[in-house]
Amino acid sequence: MDLENLLYKIAQQLDNPKLASLKFLSLDHIPQRKLESIQGPLELFSTLKEKGMLAKDNLSFLKELLFHSQNLNLLIDFLKVSKEEMAKELQIPGKAQIDAYRVMLFQIFDDVSSEELKAFKFYLNQKISKEKLGDHATLLDIFVEMEKRDMLGKEKLDLLKNIFGLINQSLLKKINAYEMLNEERRNHPEKNLDGCSNGEELFKNMTISNSSSQQKSELQTSANIYRMESKPRGYCLIFNNYSFEKARKEVSKLSNMKDRNGTHVDAEALTKLFRDLHFEVLQFDDHPAKKICDILEYYRNTDHSSKDCFICCILSHGDKGIIYGIDGQEVPISKLTSYFTGSKCPSLKDKPKIFFIQACQGDSCQKGVAVETDSEQQKADLGAGPPPQKHYIPDDADFLLGMATVNNYVSYRSPSDGTWYIQSLCKELRERCPRDDILTILTEVNKEVSSKDDKKNMGKQMPQPTFTLRKKLYFPLH
Known part of the structure; x- marks a missing residue:
C-alpha cells in the first residue's frame, strides 16, 4: 500500500476527538497556531510530512502517535505493529520522539472521569475565563490554555499537582513519576534515560516496587478515614x-x-x-x-x-x-x-x-x-x-x-x-x-x-x- 493510500485509510478511522489527541501529542513538533488551523487528519499528516516527520520510509512518529493515543487497532491493522512491540521499541535510547511530559498529560486526560473534569474546571474558574472552561472544553483544551498562560510546563507542575492532589491521588502519582524521571536524568546523565522518554516503564516499575508499601499505606488510611464512595453518599x-x-x-x-x-x-x-x-x-x-x-x-x-x-x-x-x-x-x-x-x-x-x-x-x-x-x-x-x-x-x-x-x-x-x-x-x-x-x-x-x-x-x-x-x-x- 502506498503512503497516501495508507494515510487516507487511517484518516477515515479518526474522528474529531481522536484527531484532537494526535494534535495534542504533536504539540512539541508543530507550532500551536498551525495546529489550531488543522481541521482534519489528512491536514495533520500533510503538516507532519512538511516537517520531515512522516515519509514512506519513516513511519516511527506516526506509530508513536497511534500508540500513545490508544489507537492500537490502527497501529496493528495498518502499521502491523503490536502494542508490546511498540512499547519495547520505545525503550531503545533516542527512539522516542514524544516527550514524557506530553505523554504524562495525555495519560491523565485518558484516565480522568467526567466528574473529575468538572472538579478540575471548578478549581480553575478564578484563573481561566468561563469561555475557556465551558462544557465543550476537554482536559486537553484546558492543558493547552494553561500552557499558553504559563501556568503549566515541563518544569511548572505545581498547580497541576495541587489540583489533582485534591481530586484524584492516582493521577497525582503520574505527575510524581514524571518528576522522578526528570530528576533521575539530571542526577545521572550517564544512564542515558532517553529510551524512557515515554515514562511508561518508569510508571510500571514504580507501581511494582511501591505496591506493598502503598497497600500498607492505603490500609492505614482507610482505617482512619470514613468510607465515602457510595452514590448517592x-x-x-x-x-x-x-x-x-x-x-x-x-x-x-x-x-x-x-x-x-x-x-x-x-x-x-x-x-x-x-x-x-x-x-x-x-x-x-x-x-x-x-x-x-x-x-x-x-x-x-x-x-x-x-x-x-x-x-x-x-x-x-x-x-x-x-x-x-x-x-x-x-x-x-x-x-x-x-x-x-x-x-x-x-x-x-x-x-x-x-x-x-x-x-x-x-x-x-x-x-x-x-x-x-x-x-x-x-x-x-x-x-x-x-x-x-x-x-x-x-x-x-x-x-x-x-x-x-x-x-x-x-x-x-x-x-x-x-x-x-x-x-x-x-x-x-x-x-x-x-x-x-x-x-x-x-x-x-x-x-x-x-x-x-x-x-x-x-x-x-x-x-x-x-x-x-x-x-x-x-x-x-x-
Whole structure:
C-alpha cells in the first residue's frame, strides 16, 4: 500500500476527538497556531510530512502517535505493529520522539472521569475565563490554555499537582513519576534515560516496587478515614421553616416570633452543595414539631446499608437546647439526633451522622432591620426557658453536630443573603472539599463567622461543633 493510500485509510478511522489527541501529542513538533488551523487528519499528516516527520520510509512518529493515543487497532491493522512491540521499541535510547511530559498529560486526560473534569474546571474558574472552561472544553483544551498562560510546563507542575492532589491521588502519582524521571536524568546523565522518554516503564516499575508499601499505606488510611464512595453518599434532609404564623397565634409567649426571611437562600445553597457532593437531597418546608419527628422516625427505619453517610439540616427558630416547629412546639436537639444511634438505626452504625442546626440557642438582645435573629424578639416574653442542655448528641459514636451558635446566644440572618453560619458553611465546604476534613473546615467556618459584625448593634456570633467522630471525614468530589 502506498503512503497516501495508507494515510487516507487511517484518516477515515479518526474522528474529531481522536484527531484532537494526535494534535495534542504533536504539540512539541508543530507550532500551536498551525495546529489550531488543522481541521482534519489528512491536514495533520500533510503538516507532519512538511516537517520531515512522516515519509514512506519513516513511519516511527506516526506509530508513536497511534500508540500513545490508544489507537492500537490502527497501529496493528495498518502499521502491523503490536502494542508490546511498540512499547519495547520505545525503550531503545533516542527512539522516542514524544516527550514524557506530553505523554504524562495525555495519560491523565485518558484516565480522568467526567466528574473529575468538572472538579478540575471548578478549581480553575478564578484563573481561566468561563469561555475557556465551558462544557465543550476537554482536559486537553484546558492543558493547552494553561500552557499558553504559563501556568503549566515541563518544569511548572505545581498547580497541576495541587489540583489533582485534591481530586484524584492516582493521577497525582503520574505527575510524581514524571518528576522522578526528570530528576533521575539530571542526577545521572550517564544512564542515558532517553529510551524512557515515554515514562511508561518508569510508571510500571514504580507501581511494582511501591505496591506493598502503598497497600500498607492505603490500609492505614482507610482505617482512619470514613468510607465515602457510595452514590448517592446518603440522604441529606433539609427542614426549612419559614412561616411562624401558627406559632404566633397559638403560643402566647411566641407572639413576637417573626417569619424567617432569607431562609430559602440557605436552603438553596445547601441543596446545591450536597447534590454536588453526591447526596440525595430532600427538602421539607414549614413543618410543625411532630411532623419533623415523624419524618426522622421514617428515615430511622429506612435501610441505609448501601449508603455511607446521613445528613440532616435544620433551619428554624430555636432556644437553649431546642428548635421550634412552625407551630411553636419544641423539639430537643438531643431528640433529633437520638433517632440515629447504632441501636435505633443499625444500618447507619459505624457511619457518620451529621446534623447542621441553624437556630438561635438563647435570647436576642437587639432588633435589626437588615439583620434579624432566629429567636424570639423580646426576652421578657420568654421567661427563664428550659435549663441548658449539656448533651445535644447521643453518647454514641460517629455523630457530628454543627451548631450555628453557642448556648444562650442568637444567630444572625440576612433577609436577602441568608444566615452567616449556613452561607459560610456552604462556602467553606465548596472551596475546601476534598482537601480538608470536616473538622478542619468547621474550624474555618468558626473563624469566618466570628469575624463578622452586626454593624448596627455590634452583635457577634460564634458557631460550635460537637462530635463523637472516630475517624477523619472527607467529602470527595468524584
